[in-house]
Amino acid sequence: MAAAANPAAWSSERLGEPKRPVGLTVFANATIITADAGFSVAEAMAIDGDRILAVGTLEEVRAAVPDTATILDAGGRTILPGFIEPHMHFFPIAMLSRMENVGALECGSVDDVIARMGLLASQAAPGNWVMGRQFDPSLQDGPDVLTRDMLDPVTGDVPVFIFNASLHIAYCNTAALTIAGLDASTPDPDGAAFGRNADGSLNGVMQGGAAFSQVMVHNLAAMALDDVPTACKHVCDRANEVGITTFCDQATGGFQGPNELAAFKAFSESGHMTARLRYSLFDALESHWDSGDVNVSFGTGNAFARATGWKIVSDGSNQGRTGLQREPYLGREDRGLAYVAADDLKEKVTRRAKQGWQVVVHANGDQAIDNALDAFEAAFEAGAPRHMRHRIEHCSILHDEQIARIKEMNLSPSFLIGHVHYWGQAFRDEIFGPEKASLLGRAKSVQQAGIPWTMHSDEPVSEMGPLRCIENAVTRRMWKAPDHRLNGDECVTVEEAILSLTRVAAWQCHSDHEVGSLEPGKLADFVILEKDPRKVPEDEIGSIRVLETWSAGRKVFSAGVNE
Known part of the structure; x- marks a missing residue:
C-alpha cells in the first residue's frame, strides 16, 4: 500500500490519459434543476474549464458569455448538480x-x-x-x-x-x-x-x-490490494456511473490503515480522480492519528480529497441485532451491543469536537442514539464548538424526543434509506415489530422539524445509487412487500429527496461553498438524466438512466447516447 504514494503508480501510462475540462460551453434546451436556495429551474447553463459561469434562460446565459462559446443542445433532458453520497466506504468497495x-x-x-x-x-x-x-x-x-x-x-x-x-x-x-x-x-x-x-x-x-x-x-x-491506483479508479467509475461526483468515506484507515491517506492524496493530485472525496478518520485507529506520524486535521487536503470528520462507531447493526436498543429485540432478551461505553463515548466526542473535527457518530439503535445525544450534549457543555455540523449516521430508530434534541443541538442525521427498502419487512415482522419499525428512517419528521438531513447507501452495505435512494425515500416501499409502505407518513417529496443528495449533502460535508447546486462560481459538477425525477411515476425514479456525469467540467461518464 505504501507504494501507492509513488507518483509513477498514478501515471497516465498506468491509468490512461486523464479527462480534460471542456472550454467555454453552453448547455441549452435543458431542464436544469439548480438545487439553489429557491429550487429554481433554468433552461441553459454555461461552463468554462472547471467552473460554472452562468445559469438562466438561454438569452440570459448567451448574454453573459462571449459569442465564441460552443452551444450544446441537451435535447430537453434534465440536468442536476452532481449527486453527493454522504456515507460510503471507499476501500471496502474495492476489496x-x-x-x-x-x-x-x-x-x-x-x-x-x-x-x-x-x-x-x-x-x-x-x-x-x-x-x-x-x-x-x-x-x-x-x-x-x-x-x-x-x-x-x-x-x-x-x-x-x-x-x-x-x-x-x-x-x-x-x-x-x-x-x-x-x-x-x-x-x-x-x-x-x-x-x-x-x-x-x-x-x-x-x-x-x-x-x-x-x-x-x-x-x-x-484485505491487500496489489494495484491501489486501479482499485481507486474503479471506485470512482462506480460512482460516476450512477451520477455521483462527490462521496464521503466514513471510516478512513479502517481497512488499509493510515496509508489510505497517502493513496487519497496521490490520487487527488494525479488528475485521474473523477469524484471528489471527503473523509472521516476512523476512531479505532486513534493511536495512529494521534502519534504525530500522520499530519492531518480538519480541512487537510484539496478540492478533490479533503479530511472533514472523525468517525466513531458506537453500536452495531439493527438487522444483525447488534444495534443497541432501549428494549430487547422482538422475541429475544438481548438489546444489542455498545461498541463504546456511554462514558467513553462522551470523552471521545468531547475530545475530537474540541480539536475542531466534525464528529460523525454511527448510532443505529435507539439507545445508541440516546448515548450519542448525551455525548454531544456533554461536549457542548465542555466548550466544544457547535458550528461543525456534527452528524449522527444511520440514526435508524428515532423517537420524537430525540428529534427535538437533535434540533436543539444543531445536529444533522444521515439515514441509510436502504434500511426501509431492503430490510423494512424484516424489521416490521421479525426484528422490531410494526410499532418500533415505524420509527425507521424518519426523514419527513426531521424535515418538518427544520433539521438538515441526508440519506446514503453505506456501500458495500447497499449499493450506491442516488436515484434508487430518492425513490426509496419518496415511496418507502419494501423490497419483499412491494405493495406496502413502511410508515407512509414518513414519505418525503421528490424535491426534498433531491436536495438531500445535492445542496444539503454538500452542506453536511462542508462543501456547500463549492458544490451541491448549479450556481455561477461553483465547480462544474453535474449529471444529465434521461428523464426528470419530478415528472415520472414515483416507482420509476430509480430506473431513470444517467446519460452523462461531469466532474470539474470533464465528462467522466457517458451512457453512449447520441455519441
Missing part, C-alpha cells in the same frame, strides 16, 4: 468486490449460501481461504445465523470467512478458528462478542470488528 457475493440477490436461502461455500471450498487451491460477502439472514430464508457446524460438513479443512452485509458481523468455519487459535477460553473483546454454544465453545459467529479481526489478521492477503 470486497473480489470476494464471493452470497447476498440475497444471489442466494435466496442460507442453504444456498452453504452450498456455494462448499463448491468454492472444493475448488480452492491448497492454503487458500474462501471469502464471502453480503450474507444477511434477515433477507435470506433459513436460520438467522451461519455457524461453523453448518459450514464444516461442506468446507472441511479449507478456512472459510464470510462478511455479513452490514460489515458488523462475520462468520467462519472451524478451520478458520483453528488457524486463528481461538477456542472456548478466548475472551470476548471490549465492545464485541464471539457467538458461543451452550458449552461455551465458539460457534463461528463473530459480532463486531474487534472479534472478527482476530480471524482476519491471519488472512491479510484477502
Whole structure:
C-alpha cells in the first residue's frame, strides 16, 4: 500500500490519459434543476474549464458569455448538480468486490449460501481461504445465523470467512478458528462478542470488528490490494456511473490503515480522480492519528480529497441485532451491543469536537442514539464548538424526543434509506415489530422539524445509487412487500429527496461553498438524466438512466447516447 504514494503508480501510462475540462460551453434546451436556495429551474447553463459561469434562460446565459462559446443542445433532458453520497466506504468497495457475493440477490436461502461455500471450498487451491460477502439472514430464508457446524460438513479443512452485509458481523468455519487459535477460553473483546454454544465453545459467529479481526489478521492477503491506483479508479467509475461526483468515506484507515491517506492524496493530485472525496478518520485507529506520524486535521487536503470528520462507531447493526436498543429485540432478551461505553463515548466526542473535527457518530439503535445525544450534549457543555455540523449516521430508530434534541443541538442525521427498502419487512415482522419499525428512517419528521438531513447507501452495505435512494425515500416501499409502505407518513417529496443528495449533502460535508447546486462560481459538477425525477411515476425514479456525469467540467461518464 505504501507504494501507492509513488507518483509513477498514478501515471497516465498506468491509468490512461486523464479527462480534460471542456472550454467555454453552453448547455441549452435543458431542464436544469439548480438545487439553489429557491429550487429554481433554468433552461441553459454555461461552463468554462472547471467552473460554472452562468445559469438562466438561454438569452440570459448567451448574454453573459462571449459569442465564441460552443452551444450544446441537451435535447430537453434534465440536468442536476452532481449527486453527493454522504456515507460510503471507499476501500471496502474495492476489496470486497473480489470476494464471493452470497447476498440475497444471489442466494435466496442460507442453504444456498452453504452450498456455494462448499463448491468454492472444493475448488480452492491448497492454503487458500474462501471469502464471502453480503450474507444477511434477515433477507435470506433459513436460520438467522451461519455457524461453523453448518459450514464444516461442506468446507472441511479449507478456512472459510464470510462478511455479513452490514460489515458488523462475520462468520467462519472451524478451520478458520483453528488457524486463528481461538477456542472456548478466548475472551470476548471490549465492545464485541464471539457467538458461543451452550458449552461455551465458539460457534463461528463473530459480532463486531474487534472479534472478527482476530480471524482476519491471519488472512491479510484477502484485505491487500496489489494495484491501489486501479482499485481507486474503479471506485470512482462506480460512482460516476450512477451520477455521483462527490462521496464521503466514513471510516478512513479502517481497512488499509493510515496509508489510505497517502493513496487519497496521490490520487487527488494525479488528475485521474473523477469524484471528489471527503473523509472521516476512523476512531479505532486513534493511536495512529494521534502519534504525530500522520499530519492531518480538519480541512487537510484539496478540492478533490479533503479530511472533514472523525468517525466513531458506537453500536452495531439493527438487522444483525447488534444495534443497541432501549428494549430487547422482538422475541429475544438481548438489546444489542455498545461498541463504546456511554462514558467513553462522551470523552471521545468531547475530545475530537474540541480539536475542531466534525464528529460523525454511527448510532443505529435507539439507545445508541440516546448515548450519542448525551455525548454531544456533554461536549457542548465542555466548550466544544457547535458550528461543525456534527452528524449522527444511520440514526435508524428515532423517537420524537430525540428529534427535538437533535434540533436543539444543531445536529444533522444521515439515514441509510436502504434500511426501509431492503430490510423494512424484516424489521416490521421479525426484528422490531410494526410499532418500533415505524420509527425507521424518519426523514419527513426531521424535515418538518427544520433539521438538515441526508440519506446514503453505506456501500458495500447497499449499493450506491442516488436515484434508487430518492425513490426509496419518496415511496418507502419494501423490497419483499412491494405493495406496502413502511410508515407512509414518513414519505418525503421528490424535491426534498433531491436536495438531500445535492445542496444539503454538500452542506453536511462542508462543501456547500463549492458544490451541491448549479450556481455561477461553483465547480462544474453535474449529471444529465434521461428523464426528470419530478415528472415520472414515483416507482420509476430509480430506473431513470444517467446519460452523462461531469466532474470539474470533464465528462467522466457517458451512457453512449447520441455519441
